[in-house]
Amino acid sequence: MQYVTGIDDHRTSTGLDNRKLLMWAFLGSDVMFFGTLIGTHLIYRNRSLSGPQEEILSIPITTVSTFVLLMSSLAMVLALAAIQRGNMGGFRFWTVVVAVFGSIFIGFQMFEFAEFAHLGLTPRTNLFGSTFLVMTGFHGAHVTVGILWMWSLVFASFKGKIHQGNALQVEIAGLYWHFVDIVWIVIFGVVYLIGAYGAENRALESVEHAARAASLI
Amino acid sequence: MAANIGILRRPVSTAGVWGWITTVDHKRIGILYGVTAFVFFLIGGIEALLMRVQLAQPDSEFVDAGTFNALFTMHGTTMVFMVVMPAGAAFFNFLVPLMIGARDVAFPRLNALSYWLFLFGAILMNFSFFKAAFPDVGWFGYAPLTTTPYTLSSSTDYWVLGLQVMGIGTTAAGFNFVITILNLRAPGMTLMRMPLFTWMTLIVSFLIIFAFPPLTIALTLLLFDRFFGTNFFDTVGAGADPLLWQHLFWIFGHPEVYILILPAMGIVSDILPTFSRKPLFGYTTVVFAGAVIAFLGFGVWAHHMFTTGLGAWATAAFAGATMAIGVPTGVKIFNWLATLWGGSLQFKTPLLFALGFISMFMLGGLSGVMHAAVPVDTQQQDTYFIVAHFHYVLFGGSIFGLTAGIYYWFPKMTGRMLSERLGKVHFWVMLIGFNMAFMPMHVLGVLGMPRRIYTYSADQNWAGLNLFVSVGAFVIAVSILLLIINVLRSVRKGEKAGMNPWAASTLEWAIPSPPPHYNFAVIPTVRSLHPLWDEEANAVEPPPLPAHGEPHMPSPSYWPIVVAFGVTMVCGGLLIWQASTWLGLAVIAVSGFIGMRGVYGWVFEPVAAEEHAEHAEHPERAPAHHA
Amino acid sequence: MTINIRTDSAAPRTGRAPTSLRFAAAALAAVALAALLAACDTPQTTFEPRSDAAQRVHTIYIFVIVAASIVGFLVLAAMAYILVKYRERPGRVPQQIHGNNTLEITWTVVPILILVAIAVPTIIWIAGTTQPADDDALHVTAVGHQWWFEFRYPGLGPDGGDLVTANELRIPVGRQVAITLEAKDVIHSFWVPRLVGKTDMVPNRVNQLEKFKATEIGEFYGQCAEFCGSAHALMRFRVHVDSHADFDRWVASMNAPPEAPAVGSAEEGGLRVFRAQCATCHTIQGVSEGADGPNLTLFGDRATVGAGILPSTTANVKEWVSDVRALKPIPDPREVPIEGVSRVMPTFYVEDPDKDLLTEAQVDQVTAYLQSLRLR
CATH class of the missing domain: 2.60.40.420 (Cupredoxins -  blue copper proteins)
Known part of the structure; x- marks a missing residue:
């Protein structure tokens, strides 16, 4: 061991910024968070005793909102690229696009929840209502935090606190945004596509079955 | 300047009570964790003694059933979440930056927030005592007993919310230590030159960030059931499956077991080389074994559920995984023994406790392997055999290991030595009391005594052993009294310790005791696993402060305690809401505002106080990053 | 046989130690435990199996205890040896050994073999539990x-x-x-x-x-x-x-429905009280069709009252009927009005005319009636 003076205290052992590493660690933890929620939903699939279940999920509408969220991720990439080049106008434009697209997604979700309530599905209705609404609700809360974050980045940039020199701030927000987007892809795939597709088929089968039964008579 | 936004100016003084409340110094936070954990250790211990008085005789009426159920619930919850975990955190905080040659943790204010959340969460849960009653559903709170039809009292709400607040703090601390250890190591301190305790801290921190989310979710779902009428655990009306809770809880709960034991393993792994005067045998193997234990720890949770009817093949798979986790554990024990082999053993108090740890923990490990054998578990599950087992690993393991750490690092923390003579008496009394209290519990389990019963009838003939156990519990209490006397005497009158009283090899011993607030006047450059045992090191005295004076350290901050207060009182508001909707909503709104205000102030608070504003222009003199 | 095994297994698992004091304490504890065990009749013990299934489990139980005890004893003995042999002595300079691959592989493989030896009977036992029931089960x-x-x-x-x-x-x-x-x-x-x-x-x-x-x-x-x-x-x-x-x-x-009690007997009074106060919850075959409460058919032949907690003596049955909460900490029905949860037994007689649902004489009659429900 020896003492060498003049070592830069500012360096990090991995070369990665502490805050960026923190975001990665947080996202790792959040994987478990959503993994648990999605797992809970899957465990309780088809166990509800009454009330609407997967058949009320609308794949067409959700496909649109999923597409909007995906596009917001694209905008996030463009926002980061812009600020790294020092293009503040581009950064602000694309960041606002991210926030607006995120808000559209939240709008779809609010519409979906209201529609379900209209059809008699609330978190108190049955197991499906509890698991589905709490899971997607937590995802919506994550998106909402992201939207607020985007707006605060834009405002901070006007105050001169976000600039090319600390594009890392935007990169970290971007990591979060992309993660939330990926979680939605998983939910869309596992809960909507696989779940509701099966449910529609089952519904179709029973219709066909009824039709055949009717034709026999 | 942004600091003017604050209602509260950035504090500068580190003196007095306010100095402790606003501190962001990892060493002070470590001491806060340690003292708080010890206070809760006494509370949890008193709960245990009351239970032992009750069980000393058959058909006893010392306490009633409800009180007894609350006692074992709070004893378990307290010892796990308010004693062993924060005691581990005390050592993480005090030691890790010193061991890796850093000035502080990566995020000093986040670190303070972790502590305040832990303290407030613990107080919130214990506050139930004044409001309703202590929680009485057992420390793993199995649904549906915890749901509204079966627990009307709000005590369960306190339990849920208290755990939730503490869990947020713990998770934040997990992030902090992962980043600190990965990013703030001194030059030359490669991962494979880190002291074992630092390695175990890193592994525990990873366990925390991956294991706590399932608990957070489980508690949230239960909370939603109790407050908002969701159906996650509603077995009566919605057809819920009670095993959901058990899976979620134990996916957290088993890694939690390793969160409790790995710090002690790290402490022992650092103590043995010092008092054997030779390096740890198979350093790489011991590190790797710790990592394997942590990894497998996520795949064995269902061994807590062998009797729940999981199905034959799931049961067999989890039994196999559970036995597998015994292998790296055994490897560690053998490596410790091999470290002693060929050494020159100095039987100082820290070594005695470390040896107590190895032997008692091994016995707990062996009884653990017994109930990995599923047929045996059908006879042992939920009996005193299990109670004996987990006290051998958590008391014989964690507490002995942590006590070894207290004796070993007390000189570093206070600058004074603990009394060796009193320390040795403490060790023998505790070892004897421990075995008197917990060894006969194995036999009680064999004789069919279930755990968590507040009474038993005389015809079971369990009375003699129970009386013996209760006497043992009081012997343990005496040993803790000896520790308190030793600490109180030594803090004032103990022999001066000097920099390196044990002639140990790791970096924390290269600086004065207690360390200055900036830790290292000059950051050391490390060339080996044992920097202070290198030949050249013997001649090296710590260098004087550089010409520009003390390294600049982050100023204290009010915001961590403000945010922690806001978060806790939002939960408090939820509890009030149940009794009075509007008052509850008002409390939630006000404390939510306080919390948000705290976050806002935090984000825009500069690294340094205004009085030091000129230093902000020299970021290279501040610690790496400040959050 | 079982007693021997118990003491054998208790001994090596007790306190362990570098010094004679520790051994002495451990030995004393082991002897005390063994003595206590041998002296007592413990009806709920897991070590006196009286069925084929319990016997199968017991065999594995003994095997793992013996295996664990041998491992524990050997490791503690090795530790004691090391502690004595390598204690600090003047002039001893320890060799700075960093590890040894052969040794470490050995003490990884040996535990694996022991664990496999425990895993095999475990898996076989688990497989056995999947067998269908006998035809005459x-x-x-x-x-x-x-x-x-x-x-x-x-x-x-x-x-x-x-x-x-x-x-x-x-x-x-x-x-x-x-x-x-x-x-x-x-x-x-x-x-x-x-x-x-x-x-x-x-x-x-x-x-x-x-x-x-x-x-x-x-x-x-x-x-x-x-x-x-x-x-x-x-x-x-x-x-x-x-x-x-x-x-x-x-x-x-x-x-078979119970015989009607003799006219004018205490049992007959008890039956009337039973019909009026107990029959909503308690079934007696041929007398009542209650839901929620325990079935009381042939109650007089039961060894215990209150779910196995007290011998079924007249005094105990009477106290149970009068004031169940004096014997068992169960909630008061007035405090638990929750739907979907079983109703719990009210308190019938605590010498408080305002609250009592029965008189002492009626409690005596019900007790006599319940105890008359016997095997014929």
């Missing part, structure tokens, strides 16, 4: 309630329905018993240590207890093993293993 459904056990025998009741009893399970010796486990409210666990290991009773799930064949006639202690609320400690039960003839006689008696 007696099927029983046990239902856990806060804080008592209900036992239903499908097909043995009146008109081929369920025969129902509570807190005292009767089974024939030597015939396989297949018990299905259910729970009414919270999780409970069914455990009769000398006959069979425990399996949990979980709401909304149907579990199968390990099938077993009792090998000895007698009375065995059972107890709920999963914490289930305030009176968990007092949720006990008994299993009576009967001869085939006794079992058949009991089944026949359970299905």
